[in-house]
Amino acid sequence: MQAPFVTVKTQDVPIYKDFAGQTFGELDIQLIARVDGILTGIHFKEGQKVKKGQLLYTIDPLEYETKVEQVRGQVAAAQSVLANADEELKRIRPLATMNAVSKRELDAAVAKDKAAKSNYASVQANLRNQELERSYCNIISPIDGVIGLSNARLGDYITKMGNASQLNTVSKLDKVRVQFTVSESDYLKYQKRTKQGETITDLQLILSDGSIHPEKGTLNFSDTKIDPTTGTVTIEAQFPNPDGTLRSGQFGKVRVLIRTEKNAIVIPQKAVTEIQGLFQVSIIDDKNTIETRMVEVGQKIGVDWIITKGLKANEKVAIIGNQFIQPGSVVVPIPYVADKKQIISSKND
Known part of the structure; x- marks a missing residue:
């Protein structure tokens, strides 16, 4: 009986995690009427x-233009009053020096000039305010x-x-901000990595149609507090948007490189059988005999599974699938060829 197999190899495997997020412009400025x-x-x-x-x-603008013209008239009148008061003060001050007029008359002229200046400054300020209202x-x-x-x-x-x-x-959409939430435990892991000098630089944006935005993102900031109702913290990433395809309000997923498993053993999920929470694989030994072995599994990667314990490099693992092959059976090993459609589908998940 033929039995497809894969040869166990070790490789560095990037571990990604997806978080639901929403896009915002680099700047989103509301236009608000002020009149x-x-x-x-x-x-x-x-x-x-x-x-x-x-x-x-x-x-x-008609109402506001009318107000501007009214105040301009007040400015002209105030300017005229100020000019008269200034001339009067200039006339009286030398006479007061020669005692030709009383000190009371001088004080009155000074007060009149100050009042005229104050009134002129006030109506000028009112004009600026009305012109500002008109500009709105x-x-x-x-x-x-x-x-x-x-x-x-x-x-x-x-x-x-x-x-x-x-x-x-x-x-402003030259760049977009993407806000997403992570659990408190994920956030604490991120903080520990940061303190150890590691940085998260591999960020991808998965759009709602499953396509991947061509530009990689960078982390902007994390919120200062954890939401006590959800136990999550908001994190913001930024993605370049040179062609303007991204708009504010879009939903997608931020794919983050969490870590890289060094020298990990990865085999197809089809090779792993689960029975009551226990996992086993079928090994083909040097005599092409099927041997069942218990293993411990880690994270799933697309159509594959990381095996954390129970397998060594260069061993042959049978892909039995629906075939009924008893342990101890002698088989004819043939190399396993993965279904390309299934691989592509798993990459888009």
Whole structure:
């Protein structure tokens, strides 16, 4: 009877672990209305790139322009009063020196000049405030980035209070942040490795369709506290996004290289039989006889399994599968050929 087999070899095996995560822009800046009014202009296409300083929204400025003109009139009047007070003080001060006018008249002129200066400064500040309010009618992009879907439409009445003030979001997507949570025990292991001088540099982003983002990521930071309700801590990684395929709000998995098993023994899972929590394999000895041996298993790697105890290098392990081969049977060994489709599927899991 034929029996497919694999020859036991040792190899360094990278151990990965996947964590569910969500993407965010390098910057996600909300566009918030700071004045009330009718939305009269939308100057962009949703989902498109925008430039820093680009006009995005216009709120009807008529009310605010009117206020600016009113205050400009007050500034002009205050300036005139200040000029008169200043001239009056310049006229009285020399006369007071010569005792041609009383000290009371000088004090009154000084007080009038100070009041005029104070009033002029006040209305100038009011003008700057009104001009600032007017400028808020034009909402511009604070960064180069990608703009999302608008929460407001032409003709809507915009207010600066509550959710109605949130018009849109501009995201900088040259890089994306991915936040994911890990258990407290995994976090403590990571901390121990960090203290020993190790760094986690092999981070991959697995997208929702199973594809792998071509750029490797780096760790940004971990939260300062562990969530007591879930026993997890939030960690953030950053991934380059040069072609702009990643957007804010996507879900995926962050694959982290946890460690590398040195000189590990790895065999196909098909070669391992589990009976009531005990694991065994079938060995083909030098006389091509089947021998059953108990083993201890470690982590599964795709379609393979790490064997931590019970096997040595260069031994032949039979892939019996559904065949009924009794221990002690003599077999004809043939090399085992793995199913390529199954290997590809396991890599995408």
